[in-house]
Amino acid sequence: MKKADYSKAKVYVIAGDKGIRQSVKSVLFSKGFRSVQVADSLDLLIDAISLRDLPDLVITDVDFEDQDACQLIFNIRNKRYGDDPYLPVIGMAWNPLPALISKIINAGFDLFVAKPFSTDQIWERIEKLAYERQPFVVTGDFLGPDRFKSRTSTVPAFEVPNSLKSTAIDKIRKAEHRRKIKIMNEDINQQRLNQLAADIDRLVALIVPDLDAKKVDSDTVQNLDRLLVMLKYTRFHAVKEEQADIRDLCVTFYRTVNSLLSADGEINISDVKKLQPLSDAVTAGLVVSKTDETPAEQTQQIA
Numbered sequence: 001m002k003k004a005d006y007s008k009a010k011v012y013v014i015a016g017d018k019g020i021r022q023s024v025k026s027v028l029f030s031k032g033f034r035s036v037q038v039a040d041s042l043d044l045l046i047d048a049i050s051l052r053d054l055p056d057l058v059i060t061d062v063d064f065e066d067q068d069a070c071q072l073i074f075n076i077r078n079k080r081y082g083d084d085p086y087l088p089v090i091g092m093a094w095n096p097l098p099a100l101i102s103k104i105i106n107a108g109f110d111l112f113v114a115k116p117f118s119t120d121q122i123w124e125r126i127e128k129l130a131y132e133r134q135p136f137v138v139t140g141d142f143l144g145p146d147r148f149k150s151r152t153s154t155v156p157a158f159e160v161p162n163s164l165k166s167t168a169i170d171k172i173r174k175a176e177h178r179r180k181i182k183i184m185n186e187d188i189n190q191q192r193l194n195q196l197a198a199d200i201d202r203l204v205a206l207i208v209p210d211l212d213a214k215k216v217d218s219d220t221v222q223n224l225d226r227l228l229v230m231l232k233y234t235r236f237h238a239v240k241e242e243q244a245d246i247r248d249l250c251v252t253f254y255r256t257v258n259s260l261l262s263a264d265g266e267i268n269i270s271d272v273k274k275l276q277p278l279s280d281a282v283t284a285g286l287v288v289s290k291t292d293e294t295p296a297e298q299t300q301q302i303a
Helices: 018-030 043-050 069-077 098-107 119-131 163-170 174-212 218-240 244-262 269-286 295-299
Strands: 010-014 035-039 057-061 089-094 111-115 136-139 142-145
Touching: 010 018, 010 043, 018 035, 018 119, 035 043, 043 069, 057 119, 069 089, 069 098, 069 142, 089 098, 089 119, 111 119, 119 163, 136 174, 163 174, 174 218, 174 269, 218 244, 218 269, 244 269
Parallel strands: 010 035, 010 057, 057 089, 089 111
Antiparallel strands: 136 142
């Protein structure tokens, strides 16, 4: 195993408790880190995002009273903030409840450590990120470390650019690391679109038979709610990529689904009939080569 040289790796330690900040900084210095910045709020990371000068590793509290660390990391993972969605991140919290642990996992943190922790516990996680980082998965609404405990899942896991490893072990230049990020982003973007298309197709296939049979139970409502979430993500992508056809289709699709959800026991059959054509049109625009027709051409076929 190649020995890591952490002297050029930049780390942010963000914690409300001064003792925790100093404790983690001392551990880092004892292991060879020399560029360690500490702060008592997420503003340090937010400013770094604005300046496009991210660190190689972030170790941060997740239980700030006035700032949402989980939402920030989720936004970084989903390329809403910053230019490195694969930034290595370790979360910290006092006595975390299951709800917080679930939120941390779903935000896309790499690892978590409960406070108080020992020197060995925090160092073990840093080393794991450098040498044995967990592969990522991408779905329609998630990018981050593999959440599936059983690899019977059909969602593929893959290695992502790792700024800590690049600096400390591989010793590659920042420009080369950014190039790897760009290549990975392009691949993941298409994977995400494919997954969104699959999710939309699957949900519509579950919803339409229920509505045709006038069977609306909790599962049907849950699937309709889930479909709305998928359409929000799809529209976000379409706006970002300036795909006006898909954007407009998503608006129509969203209104149709929302109308079905809002119906008080009265199912509009014409809305039900629109679901499959709308699904076909939107997914055709997401998945390359699924159809030769453009989304605009398919829209004209929807009554």
